[in-house]
Amino acid sequence: METFENIHLDLSRQPGKCRLAEHGMGWKAAGGDTWTMPSNEIVSAQWSRAARGYELKLHTRTMGIVQLDGFEQEDFDRCRHALKTMYKINLEHREHALKGWNWGKADFTKTELLFNVANKPAFEIPFSEVTNSNLAGKNEVAVEFATADSTANGEAAAGKKKKKSFAQVDQLVEMRFYVPGTTKKGEGDDEASGGEGEEMSAATLFYDTIKEKADIGEVAGDTYATFMDILFLTPRGRYDIDMYETSFRLRGKTYDYKIQYENVKKFFLLPKPDEIHHLIVIGLEPPLRQGQTKYPFLVMQFKREEDMEFDLNITEEHLKEKYEGKLQLHYEDPAHRVVTQIFKGLTNRKVTMPSKDFLSHHSQCGVKCSLKANEGHLFFLDKAFLFVPKPAVYIPFERVAHVTLSR
Structure with a gap:
């Protein structure tokens, strides 16, 4: 048995005691829970210089990557000997x-x-840390990382990946790769492809590979509903919406987003004062991100007269068992109502409508106005003001200190 003191597990803030024994290994911080891993889980091991001295990185069969750092330089021989004799694993010394x-x-x-860089690793990105990826330009791929709030909210819903985000005050949330040139999709694959495949930009192949490896391209299970080409005012553009059991996905020409239903905190259905359109506003926490821009609200626009016939992709038994009274198999209503009812059933959020106590001079629920240089509409709800579409601003009445009216 080998024991090492002051070791950090997966970038943890608290150091603990790491112990290697024949049946497996364990780690425990003072007053914390014990983490263990059986010996047959370990596939390979690497030793390298890290932020807190030296790091032992373990690649496992089902638990992803395990990082143990805080080792001294002289611990290398003890680690190598323990891994070789107990687990029949060679410890590879890797220089960055x-x-x-x-x-x-x-x-x-x-x-x-x-x-x-020059055949040595400059940095590594575990796929379990990647939450989203987008083609930010013709040759540019943006990769977004798990933050503390998305980790706390998303972990339970995902029910699988353990994110290693021990958030400090400053945290890396996005990285962009410039990937020039074109490549053939089949290069480097098995010989059956014969090296011949469709030619595509290297950035697109890089993006597709990240989506596949990080398990963000597809969501487990079938889509319950798909709405094509929905107009969004915030973020601006047309997106397809795929709705799954625990999350929904927005697919646009440039950006893709996966949003957990439990991140939906508010839901509004608002008749626009032009008497032609309806707005659906979804409040998110944590907000959606596009580069440096955050979108705490999604704003969709539908024509009032647009009708929709829709069948949910779900069995009658599953509907009765899980969504009794919340969803129907068949819908035949105006489009904004169909989308609202399906969102309401899957997110379990109350739909907020404008207050019945307020009507404008033109008998409308909202009034046209500007917020700084942005034109929009101000809606009066029962407990708050809401300005849409951009920037969407929600102001609860309890936070209003005073109101000034001036011509």
């Missing part, structure tokens, strides 16, 4: 690239993305 170059080669392994 220190040239400071920002160009290199990206290699995809089973569990992480390696960015190599």
